[in-house]
Amino acid sequence: MSGGMLPQDDIDEVLVSAWRLLARGTADRREGFHTMSAATIGLDGRPRNRTVVLRGVDSLTRTLRFHCDRRTDKCAELSADSRIALLGYDPHAGVQLRVEGTTMLHIDDAVAEEAWSGSPPSNRANYGSVPPPGEIIRTGGDYALMATGEEGGRGEFCAILVRIESLEFLHLAREGHRRARFRWEGARVEATWLVP
Ligand SMILES: Cc1cc2nc3c(=O)[nH]c(=O)nc-3n(C[C@H](O)[C@H](O)[C@H](O)COP(=O)(O)O)c2cc1C
Numbered sequence: 001m002s003g004g005m006l007p008q009d010d011i012d013e014v015l016v017s018a019w020r021l022l023a024r025g026t027a028d029r030r031e032g033f034h035t036m037s038a039a040t041i042g043l044d045g046r047p048r049n050r051t052v053v054l055r056g057v058d059s060l061t062r063t064l065r066f067h068c069d070r071r072t073d074k075c076a077e078l079s080a081d082s083r084i085a086l087l088g089y090d091p092h093a094g095v096q097l098r099v100e101g102t103t104m105l106h107i108d109d110a111v112a113e114e115a116w117s118g119s120p121p122s123n124r125a126n127y128g129s130v131p132p133p134g135e136i137i138r139t140g141g142d143y144a145l146m147a148t149g150e151e152g153g154r155g156e157f158c159a160i161l162v163r164i165e166s167l168e169f170l171h172l173a174r175e176g177h178r179r180a181r182f183r184w185e186g187a188r189v190e191a192t193w194l195v196p
Contacts, residue, residue, distance in 0.1 A: 008171055008178045011191045015182055018097055018169050019059040021090055026054050032090025033097065038066065039085040040077040048077060054088075055115065055159075062164040062184060064099065067115060067123075070107050070158035071132040078103045084162055098168040106159040115159035128153030170196060 008014055025033030035051050042048040056065030064086065068074060078084065086099040106112040116124070128146030137143055146152035166183045177196035182189050 008173075011180055011193065014169050014171075014178070014180045015167075015189075015191065018095075018167060018182075019057065021093060021095060021097065022054065022057045022064065023059075025088070026057055032092060032095070033088045036066075036086045036088040036097075036099075038074065039087070040074055041081045041083065042073075042077060043080060048073065050074065055119075062101075064101075064162040064164065065115065066160050066162075067119065067127075068158050068160060069127045069129070069133050069153075069156045070105070071134075071156055073134055075105060075158055075160075078105060078160065086162065094172050096170040096172075098170075099162065099164055100166045101162045101164040104161045104163070106161065107157070111161065112157060112159045116154055116157050124153050124157070126153070128156040132156075168194075172196075 008017075021031075022033050024031045025036075028034065033054055035053055037049055038052045039047055039049045052066040052068070054064060055067055056063070082102045082104070084101055084103050086101075087096070089096045106115070125145045130144050130146065131137070135143075146156075164184065166181060168182075169178075169180045171178045179194040179196040181192050181194055183192075184190075
């Protein structure tokens with residue numbers, strides 16, 4: 001019944017490798033976890049999903065960070081219900097990560113300021129479009145990005161911190177698939193193997 005021991009069979013090591021894959025995603029746009037799919041609960045109760053760029057990972061505080069325009073639907077949805085699910089798949093590592101947690105939206109505090117000042121000017125242009133994201137326009141190009149100045153878009157910039165409550169790791173490999181779940185209660189982590 002049971003497969004042999006794999007390097008992946010140390011569950012603590014699995015968690016370390018999950019954090020490592022996430023950290024790499026923030027550092028290198030070619031990495032599998034540079035982007036993740038972020039699912040929220042729509043204001044009408046429907047699931048809603050979109051791609052976001054992973055901007056920060058902190059394994060000590062169990063937080064992930066991504067950025068957006070505060071006028072986007074995702075911000076309204078997370079303001080109404082802070083729960084989020086993030087999903088990524090790294091085809092080279094053969095690893096899927098599923099994250100569940102709750103979010104904090106940072107717009108005009110020190111967290112937002114630090115995230116903003118750490119963003120290259122080319123990224124800053126993504127925030128502060130006129131009209132706002134999601135507005136109906138007559139033709140596809142009928143919008144402008146905010147001024148090219150350093151602070152263009154700062155007023156609309158939002159850093160979202162995800163406090164991770166659970167993380168699920170799935171590794172598909174010829175030698176044997178492995179699935180592990182980590183759940184945090186306070187500082188305590190409950191690590192469990194699951195049938196893939
Ligand atoms: C590769 C890629 C990366 C993206 N990164 C972000 C991001 O970091 N933040 C963001 O708000 N939108 C990002 N988007 C756009 C979103 O997927 C989405 O279309 C937009 O934010 C509107 O989402 P909403 O109306 O659900 O809020 C990205 C899209 C792609 C294709």
